[in-house]
Amino acid sequence: MAIRTIRLEDDPVLGKKCRPVEKMTDKIHQLIDDMLDTMYEANGVGLAAPQVGILKKVVVIDVGDGPIVLINPQILETEGEQTGDEGCLSVPGMAGEVTRPNYVKVKAMNENMEVFEVEGTELLARAFCHEIDHLDGIMYTSLVKGGLHPVEYQDE
Numbered sequence: 001m002a003i004r005t006i007r008l009e010d011d012p013v014l015g016k017k018c019r020p021v022e023k024m025t026d027k028i029h030q031l032i033d034d035m036l037d038t039m040y041e042a043n044g045v046g047l048a049a050p051q052v053g054i055l056k057k058v059v060v061i062d063v064g065d066g067p068i069v070l071i072n073p074q075i076l077e078t079e080g081e082q083t084g085d086e087g088c089l090s091v092p093g094m095a096g097e098v099t100r101p102n103y104v105k106v107k108a109m110n111e112n113m114e115v116f117e118v119e120g121t122e123l124l125a126r127a128f129c130h131e132i133d134h135l136d137g138i139m140y141t142s143l144v145k146g147g148l149h150p151v152e153y154q155d156e
């Protein structure tokens with residue numbers, strides 16, 4: 001178990017695009033394990049590799065139904081709309097209102113580099129969008145309408 005340092009908003013690494021994972025290595029396995037530990041320790045529901053300083057297309061998510069590991073994820077389908085508060089472990093203590101699709105279907109690879117599809121609604125759909133945005137160097141703060149406000153908890 002290893003907790004990695006979460007990069008904060010003003011870190012330039014968070015604005016960069018990630019490279020795809022070409023093959024599974026011990027290093028990537030370790031990265032995934034550490035990202036899960038880091039996310040759980042910070043009480044987050046999602047974490048993307050650039051948030052720990054690694055420009056690889058790796059995302060971990062757990063909205064309460066167990067961990068989901070997404071390697072090289074892409075959004076296949078979206079439907080509907082939801083508007084609500086969103087936060088980010090790289091912007092601690094703050095939240096802001098973002099509109100996202102209410103349903104999202106994602107194609108990705110798992111830790112064995114097997115392709116799979118996963119779909120989600122509500123918080124999970126929001127987490128898919130938020131974390132996949134991180135891989136393109138997009139922070140949710142650039143999508144917020146009406147500015148950020150302080151929160152007493154972190155949900156992403």
Ligand code: NI
Nearest residue numbers: 087088089090
């Ligand atoms: Ni985030």
